[in-house]
Amino acid sequence: MIGAGAAGMMCAATAGQRGRSVLLIEHYERVGEKIRISGGGRCNFTNAGAGPANYLSRNPDFCRSALARYGPRDFVALVERHGIRWHEKKLGQLFCDQSAVDVIRMLRAECDRGRVAWRQPCPVDGVTRSGERFEVATPQGAVRASSLVVATGGLTVPAIGATPFGYRLAGQFGLSVVPTRPALVPLAFAPDALARYGDLSGVSVDVAISCGGARFRENLLVTHRGLSGPAILQVSSYWDGREPLAIDLLPDVDARDWLAEHAHSDARLDTLLAQRLPKRFARQWCATHGVARPMRELGEAGLGRIAADLACWRVLPSGTLGYAKAEVTAGGVDTRALSSRTMAVRDVPGLYFIGEVVDVTGWLGGYNFQWAWSSGHAAGEAA
Numbered sequence: 083m084i085g086a087g088a089a090g091m092m093c094a095a096t097a098g099q100r101g102r103s104v105l106l107i108e109h110y111e112r113v114g115e116k117i118r119i120s121g122g123g124r125c126n127f128t129n130a131g132a133g134p135a136n137y138l139s140r141n142p143d144f145c146r147s148a149l150a151r152y153g154p155r156d157f158v159a160l161v162e163r164h165g166i167r168w169h170e171k172k173l174g175q176l177f178c179d180q181s182a183v184d185v186i187r188m189l190r191a192e193c194d195r196g197r198v199a200w201r202q203p204c205p206v207d208g209v210t211r212s213g214e215r216f217e218v219a220t221p222q223g224a225v226r227a228s229s230l231v232v233a234t235g236g237l238t239v240p241a242i243g244a245t246p247f248g249y250r251l252a253g254q255f256g257l258s259v260v261p262t263r264p265a266l267v268p269l270a271f272a273p274d275a276l277a278r279y280g281d282l283s284g285v286s287v288d289v290a291i292s293c294g295g296a297r298f299r300e301n302l303l304v305t306h307r308g309l310s311g312p313a314i315l316q317v318s319s320y321w322d323g324r325e326p327l328a329i330d331l332l333p334d335v336d337a338r339d340w341l342a343e344h345a346h347s348d349a350r351l352d353t354l355l356a357q358r359l360p361k362r363f364a365r366q367w368c369a370t371h372g373v374a375r376p377m378r379e380l381g382e383a384g385l386g387r388i389a390a391d392l393a394c395w396r397v398l399p400s401g402t403l404g405y406a407k408a409e410v411t412a413g414g415v416d417t418r419a420l421s422s423r424t425m426a427v428r429d430v431p432g433l434y435f436i437g438e439v440v441d442v443t444g445w446l447g448g449y450n451f452q453w454a455w456s457s458g459h460a461a462g463e464a465a
C-alpha cells in the first residue's frame with residue numbers, strides 16, 4: 083500500500099484485520115499530515131448527511147456503493163470505540179472536541195490491530211508488474227505483493243507530502259486521468275475588483291452563491307487577494323474559470339419588495355443596506371455601483387435595477403489561488419476503470435486506487451474524509 087494518509091491507513095487497518103499481510107509505504111516524515119492540519123486542528127472527520135449528491139465526479143454515482151457500505155455512522159462508531167469525543171458544528175459537520183491528532187492515533191492503533199508493517203519515511207522509486215505480482219522499488223529494497231493499493235492523495239499542499247505519483251502510476255497502467263484542478267480553493271479578484279473591494283479584507287457576508295448549477299448558502303469572506311470563506315470554497319469546485327459567480331447579497335428577503343418599502347425615504351441606500359450587510363461592504367458596494375444616494379432619488383426603475391444587482395451580484399474571478407491554498411484536488415483517476423464496490427482496476431488484477439487520487443471530490447464539511455474512509459474500507463475488504 084502506498085500513502086499513509088486518511089484513505090491509506092483506513093485501508094491498511096481493514097485489510098490487516100482481515101488477516102492480510104500489509105506493508106504501508108509513506109515517503110513523508112509524518113503520517114496523516116493532512117488529518118493533523120484539517121478542520122483548524124480539530125479534523126472535520128465526516129458529515130452526518132454525506133451522500134452521493136455531495137460529491138463531484140464524471141460519474142456521480144460511483145461513490146454510492148462505498149458510502150453505503152461504510153458511511154458516516156460507521157466512522158462515528160469507530161471514533162467512539164476509541165473514546166474520542168466529538169461535536170457537530172453546523173450542517174452535519176462532525177469535529178473532534180480535542181484534536182485531530184486523536185484521529186491519527188486511532189488509525190495507527192487500528193493498523194497495529196491489523197499488524198500493519200511500515201516503511202516510513204521511504205520514497206517509491208517505481209512500480210513494475212511481473213506475472214501476477216507487483217514489484218515496488220524503494221531505496222530500502224524491493225517489495226513484492228499480489229495487491230497494490232495506491233492512496234497517494236491529490237496535489238494540494240505539496241509542502242506536506244503531496245505528489246503526482248498516483249496519477250503517473252495510473253497512466254503507467256493505461257488508465258485515464260480526468261484533468262486535475264484545485265478545488266475548495268479561494269478565488270482571486272480581477273485587478274479592477276481588487277482595487278474596489280481589496281480594502282474590505284476581513285469582511286464577511288452571509289450570501290447565497292450560485293455557479294455551474296450548484297447553489298450554496300454560506301459566508302463569503304473578502305480577502306486582500308479576492309474572495310474566500312465557505313461559500314466561495316464550495317462554489318470554487320464548480321467554477322469553470324469563465325462563468326461569473328452569481329451572488330445573492332440579500333438571501334433572506336425579496337430585494338425588490340424590501341427596497342420598494344423604503345422607496346420614498348430620505349435615507350441613503352448604503353445606510354439602508356447596512357441594516358442587512360456589513361457597513362463597510364454596503365458603502366463600497368453602493369459607491370462602486372454609483373448608487374450611494376438617498377432612496378427617493380433612485381426612482382422606481384433605478385431601484386428595480388439595484389434590486390436585481392443585489393440579488394445577483396456577478397463577479398468574475400481572475401483565477402484560483404492554486405494547489406498551495408486548495409483543500410482538495412478535483413479530477414483524478416477516471417472511475418470508469420474502477421470497480422465501485424472494491425476500487426479495483428478492472429483490467430489490472432490486484433491494483434486499487436482509493437481516496438483523493440480518484441475522480442471523486444467532496445464538498446467542504448467532512449465529505450472528503452468520508453470518501454477517504456469509505457473508499458479505503460471498500461478496498462481494504464477486497465485487496
Ligand SMILES: Cc1cc2nc3c(=O)[nH]c(=O)nc-3n(C[C@H](O)[C@H](O)[C@H](O)COP(=O)(O)OP(=O)(O)OC[C@H]3O[C@@H](n4cnc5c(N)ncnc54)[C@H](O)[C@@H]3O)c2cc1C
Binds near residue numbers: 121122127205247436
Ligand atoms: C488544509 C486542509 C484542511 C482540510 N480539512 C478537511 C476537513 O476538515 N474535512 C475533510 O473532509 N477534508 C479536509 N481536507 C481534505 C482531506 O484532507 C483530504 O481529502 C484527505 O486527506 C484525502 O485523503 P487521502 O488519503 O486520499 O490523501 P492524503 O491524506 O493526502 O494522503 C496521501 C498520503 O500519500 C503520501 N504520498 C504522496 N505521494 C507519495 C509517494 N510518491 N510515495 C509515498 N507516499 C506518498 C502523502 O505524503 C500522504 O501521506 C483538508 C485538506 C487540507 C489541505
